[in-house]
Amino acid sequence: MWKDMEECQNKLSLIGTETLTDSNAQLSLLIMQVKCLTAELSQWQKKTPEIIPLTEDVLITLGKEEFQKLRQDLEMVLSTMESKNEKLKEDLERIFNELKTKMLNVKEYKEKLLSTLGKFLEDHFPVPDRSVKKKKKNIQESTVQLITLHEMLEILINRLFDVPHDPYVKISDSFWPPYVELLLRNGIALRHPEDPTRIRLEAFHQ
Amino acid sequence: MSVLRPLDKLPGLNTATILLVGTEDALLQQLADSMLKEDCASELKVHLAKSLPLPSSVNRPRIDLIVFVVNLHSKYSLQNTEESLRHVDASFFLGKVCFLATGAGRESHCSIHRHTVVKLAHTYQSPLLYCDLEVEGFRATMAQRLVRVLQICAGHVPGVSALNLLSLLRSSEGPSLEDL
Numbered sequence: 001m002w003k004d005m006e007e008c009q010n011k012l013s014l015i016g017t018e019t020l021t022d023s024n025a026q027l028s029l030l031i032m033q034v035k036c037l038t039a040e041l042s043q044w045q046k047k048t049p050e051i052i053p054l055t056e057d058v059l060i061t062l063g064k065e066e067f068q069k070l071r072q073d074l075e076m077v078l079s080t081m082e083s084k085n086e087k088l089k090e091d092l093e094r095i096f097n098e099l100k101t102k103m104l105n106v107k108e109y110k111e112k113l114l115s116t117l118g119k120f121l122e123d124h125f126p127v128p129d130r131s132v133k134k135k136k137k138n139i140q141e142s143t144v145q146l147i148t149l150h151e152m153l154e155i156l157i158n159r160l161f162d163v164p165h166d167p168y169v170k171i172s173d174s175f176w177p178p179y180v181e182l183l184l185r186n187g188i189a190l191r192h193p194e195d196p197t198r199i200r201l202e203a204f205h206q
Numbered sequence: 207m208s209v210l211r212p213l214d215k216l217p218g219l220n221t222a223t224i225l226l227v228g229t230e231d232a233l234l235q236q237l238a239d240s241m242l243k244e245d246c247a248s249e250l251k252v253h254l255a256k257s258l259p260l261p262s263s264v265n266r267p268r269i270d271l272i273v274f275v276v277n278l279h280s281k282y283s284l285q286n287t288e289e290s291l292r293h294v295d296a297s298f299f300l301g302k303v304c305f306l307a308t309g310a311g312r313e314s315h316c317s318i319h320r321h322t323v324v325k326l327a328h329t330y331q332s333p334l335l336y337c338d339l340e341v342e343g344f345r346a347t348m349a350q351r352l353v354r355v356l357q358i359c360a361g362h363v364p365g366v367s368a369l370n371l372l373s374l375l376r377s378s379e380g381p382s383l384e385d386l
Contacts, residue, residue, distance in 0.1 A: 005216060012213045029299050029331040036300055036369055 118150050125149040128176060144173040152179060156189060156201035168198040210258065211295040212302055215268040222360035223251040223267045224352065227258060227290055228275030229283045233308060233339040237275075240349035248362045250353065258290035270360040271302050273352065275339070276323055278309040278316045284323075291330065301368030302359050303332045306348070311338040333375040 052058060127148050152175055160167040171180060183189035184199065192198035210225075224241070226234045231254075238252040251267060260266070272294065277283040287305075294303065305327045309316060327334035337348040359368045 009213070009216050025299075025329045026331060028296065032296065033300060033331065033369065033372070037373070040367060040369060 117153075121148065121150045121153075125179065125182075128178075146176050147174045149176075149179050149182075152183075153188075153201075156199070160201045160203065167200040167203075168192050168195075169200065171197050171199060209293050209295050210260070210269065210272070210298065212269070212298045217270075217360065218249075218267050220247075220362070221249045221251055221267060222246075222270050222356045222362060223253065224271045224273065224356050225253045225255060225269045226273050226275060227255050227287070228277070228306075229256060229280065229286050230275065230277050230308075230339075231256070233277075234275060237339055237345060237349060237352075240345050241353055244349055244353045246353050246357065248357060248360065250356070257286050258293040269302075271304065271352075271356045272298060273304045273306050275306045275308060276318070276326075278307055278318045278320075278323070279312070281317055284318050284326075288326070299330055299332055301332075301370075301372035303330065304352075304355065305330075305332055305334045306339075307334060307336050308339040310336050311341070331372075333372065 125148075127146050155169055156167075159169045180189070180199065184191065188202055189199045190202055192200065226238060228234050234254045238254060241252055242250060244250075253266060253269070274287045274290065275283075276287050305323065307320075307323045310320070323334060335348065335351070338344050339348070355371065357363050358366050358371050361367070
């Protein structure tokens with residue numbers, strides 16, 4: 001083939017050169033283009049496209065190639081999905097563990113707070129000694145055991161969270177009145193708007 | 207030889223050579239660099255020239271595509287191009303010549319009217335491309351385009367000849383009737 005090219009090259013070098021001026025450029029170029037395009041067209045028409053005969057062997061090979069390609073694509077998809085799954089599992093693990101530690105921390109903090117509260121109340125708000133008997137007017141000695149301020153607060157808190165739509169607790173005899181007064185005066189507890197014998201804890205968390 | 211001929215030498219194996227002709231050295235250099243960065247199956251060779259005729263002392267490969275870079279800001283650039291065109295063989299214009307107009311972005315600096323370049327391209331029946339070679343992004347895109355055109359002109363794309371490409375790129379817009 002290279003020899004043919006060299007022959008053509010030699011022939012071409014014999015053809016002279018031709019330059020263009022503005023005036024004759026367009027027309028001569030268009031004429032040249034017509035000539036060349038016709039030549040190319042005839043070349044294309046002479047060529048007949050080679051058709052691969054679709055015999056069995058050819059079909060089988062082509063089919064195999066197709067399947068190979070398909071398999072490779074599917075394998076790629078599979079591996080990407082698997083890696084995605086892995087990542088998701090790891091993320092899930094990680095987040096779950098984080099939440100667990102958070103929970104533990106919060107619980108620990110809660111315990112600490114409760115115990116501090118208990119100690120504080122015990123120190124500063126002890127249960128009064130009911131061994132002093134009441135005098136004349138109060139014949140009936142109240143034998144009700146008084147509960148600590150801590151227990152009172154617990155009752156109020158539990159009621160608030162158990163029955164949020166009716167957080168009121170009836171003031172029982174086991175509540176020491178001065179402590180009830182203390183809670184009401186400082187805004188920790190509130191009276192029922194219609195019933196003076198019932199109180200509720202103020203909703204500090206809302 | 208004072209006139210450039212398209213088929214004066216045998217082509218190099220898998221090589222494609224482009225010649226950029228223009229007065230703006232810096233722009234040509236940048237365009238050449240962008241083109242060489244492009245991914246291309248064939249080996250690219252870029253030659254730069256201020257004007258034609260080229261010095262015959264240099265041993266250069268067969269040129270597959272000539273791009274005349276016209277700077278719309280300078281009348282000298284247009285003049286230079288017109289003079290260089292006289293040294294190009296007629297058979298080059300069958301798809302192996304292309305005009306590139308740069309600087310159209312800054313209207314205020316343009317001293318050449320767009321119609322002048324359009325008329326020039328129309329006279330020589332060659333495609334006219336617009337690109338602001340100073341802008342990096344446009345330059346990269348234009349480099350890509352030129353590499354594709356170069357590959358076709360060098361015959362590296364089976365089934366498409368330079369002349370076919372020319373017919374495809376022929377724009378329906380010629381110079382308006384007032385100018386003719």
